[in-house]
Amino acid sequence: MQTTLTVNGTRHQLDLDPRVTLLDALRDHLCLTGSKKGCDHGQCGACTVIADGRRINACLTLAVMHDGAELVTVEGLADGESLSPLQQAFLDHDGMQCGYCTPGQLCSATAMLEEVRAGRASHVTGELEGEMRLTREEITERMSGNLCRCACYSGIVAAIEEAATK
Amino acid sequence: MRPFDYHRPDTAEAALNDASDGTAFIGGGTNLLDLMKLEVMTPDRLVDVNHLGLNRIEETDDGIEIGATVRNSDLADDARIRRRWPVLSRALLAGASPQLRNTATTAGNLLQRTRCPYFQDIDAACNKRDPGSGCAAVGGELRNHAVLGTSEHCIALHPSDMAVAMRALDAEVVIRGSGGSTRTTGLPDFYRLPGETPHIETTLEPGELITAIRLPAPPGDRQAYRKVRERASYAFALVSTAAVLRMENGKIASAALAFGGVGTQPWRDAEVDTLLRDERPSNALFDKAGEVLMRNAELREGLEFKKPLAQRVLKAVLTEVTR
Numbered sequence: 001m002q003t004t005l006t007v008n009g010t011r012h013q014l015d016l017d018p019r020v021t022l023l024d025a026l027r028d029h030l031c032l033t034g035s036k037k038g039c040d041h042g043q044c045g046a047c048t049v050i051a052d053g054r055r056i057n058a059c060l061t062l063a064v065m066h067d068g069a070e071l072v073t074v075e076g077l078a079d080g081e082s083l084s085p086l087q088q089a090f091l092d093h094d095g096m097q098c099g100y101c102t103p104g105q106l107c108s109a110t111a112m113l114e115e116v117r118a119g120r121a122s123h124v125t126g127e128l129e130g131e132m133r134l135t136r137e138e139i140t141e142r143m144s145g146n147l148c149r150c151a152c153y154s155g156i157v158a159a160i161e162e163a164a165t166k
Numbered sequence: 167m168r169p170f171d172y173h174r175p176d177t178a179e180a181a182l183n184d185a186s187d188g189t190a191f192i193g194g195g196t197n198l199l200d201l202m203k204l205e206v207m208t209p210d211r212l213v214d215v216n217h218l219g220l221n222r223i224e225e226t227d228d229g230i231e232i233g234a235t236v237r238n239s240d241l242a243d244d245a246r247i248r249r250r251w252p253v254l255s256r257a258l259l260a261g262a263s264p265q266l267r268n269t270a271t272t273a274g275n276l277l278q279r280t281r282c283p284y285f286q287d288i289d290a291a292c293n294k295r296d297p298g299s300g301c302a303a304v305g306g307e308l309r310n311h312a313v314l315g316t317s318e319h320c321i322a323l324h325p326s327d328m329a330v331a332m333r334a335l336d337a338e339v340v341i342r343g344s345g346g347s348t349r350t351t352g353l354p355d356f357y358r359l360p361g362e363t364p365h366i367e368t369t370l371e372p373g374e375l376i377t378a379i380r381l382p383a384p385p386g387d388r389q390a391y392r393k394v395r396e397r398a399s400y401a402f403a404l405v406s407t408a409a410v411l412r413m414e415n416g417k418i419a420s421a422a423l424a425f426g427g428v429g430t431q432p433w434r435d436a437e438v439d440t441l442l443r444d445e446r447p448s449n450a451l452f453d454k455a456g457e458v459l460m461r462n463a464e465l466r467e468g469l470e471f472k473k474p475l476a477q478r479v480l481k482a483v484l485t486e487v488t489r
Binding site: 001017018019021040041042045048054055056057060061062064065067108112115120121122123125128129140141142144145 | 167
């Protein structure tokens with residue numbers, strides 16, 4: 001099935017079996033292997049990408065359902081050799097060990113910071129309306145869809161805390 | 167995944183025309199695709215309902231109508247829902263992960279399947295997945311299974327948080343049939359108890375499509391959703407309670423309580439609501455409500471904890487909303 005995906009600003013025309021997940025389209029058809037396959041069941045978040053501005057699990061959606069979509073993967077976060085503030089903060093705070101979950105963490109956190117700016121509440125937010133404050137508790141709740149089996153959570157949270165101020 | 171055809175119609179009528187035996191409608195797909203990978207569900211056609219214009223939230227006379235494909239995150243974030251139906255925002259935000267909420271739809275959430283591990287294991291007996299094959303859960307290892315509304319054929323839990331809040335809010339499901347007919351049904355008539363046919367979970371007929379969910383004006387301004395789970399976030403409820411109350415002169419003028427983590431469907435018990443009405447809040451009253459709620463609980467081995475836990479959560483929520 002003919003499907004057009006714009007990934008990190010580049011338009012791609014693909015002919016896909018409808019069974020191909022968005023994650024497999026990125027990895028196996030476009031050779032963008034930054035997005036990782038962890039559980040393949042939406043439980044670990046390693047496959048998180050940003051589709052039309054929203055973070056999603058690329059493993060639990062079909063590529064054909066994203067015909068015409070604008071996608072950002074970890075490969076699209078940096079500006080050439082210049083890392084995004086969040087990427088730099090992950091390095092500065094040791095927000096990884098093996099690095100397998102890191103692309104998903106980065107995409108998730110990038111979109112999460114936008115959600116906070118847009119005033120979206122979380123489960124731990126006291127008042128549903130008004131300005132959101134990004135406390136540590138808020139960060140851990142909002143990032144609960146991304147697991148890190150090396151348990152680098154303290155570094156990840158510290159990195160996000162720092163990037164949020166930039 | 168088994169092979170399937172994929173259709174992407176742009177009107178509800180075309181979607182219904184595209185549907186035949188073996189068709190599944192796909193909204194977000196977060197549950198359906200997961201189950202297709204496991205071959206628990208094997209539709210031979212997927213009809214994508216994301217382009218039917220069913221993604222709007224619109225005010226009605228005194229209530230609100232939520233399109234079937236409104237994303238869980240957008241529904242939780244809607245300013246009108248936050249203000250007048252905050253229990254729904256709270257229930258949504260307590261469910262799944264941000265990534266899943268960005269994908270999962272309102273109608274899909276109502277229709278999500280149980281997370282009973284025997285249902286998800288195609289080598290296990292399961293009357294819900296394979297009618298007549300038996301139930302490996304009865305006599306199996308139990309943790310997140312139902313204690314209310316069960317039958318000897320199925321004790322699978324309904325896993326939704328959102329639907330629990332909607333049950334307390336008297337939500338109605340708007341359903342379109344082929345030929346353009348439309349019907350509306352409340353959640354009590356939408357969900358079926360498992361009985362002898364646990365594979366038939368709702369009264370939605372083949373060839374019918376949910377187009378919207380309607381909420382009437384909120385039956386109370388004191389609203390809360392409390393969920394207890396095995397970790398702080400991103401886990402299904404062991405027990406949850408949605409409460410929507412109205413107080414007058416220090417008494418409970420009306421009470422609508424619904425429960426997750428306990429029933430084969432999002433649970434509501436009219437006797438609990440009635441017991442609370444016109445009473446002054448007290449610990450003794452809340453304890454009594456907990457006794458009434460759990461009077462018919464089937465506490466199979468491994469599920470004994472659900473009774474005291476549900477009662478304590480009920481008491482905590484009632485204490486909070488009557489304060």
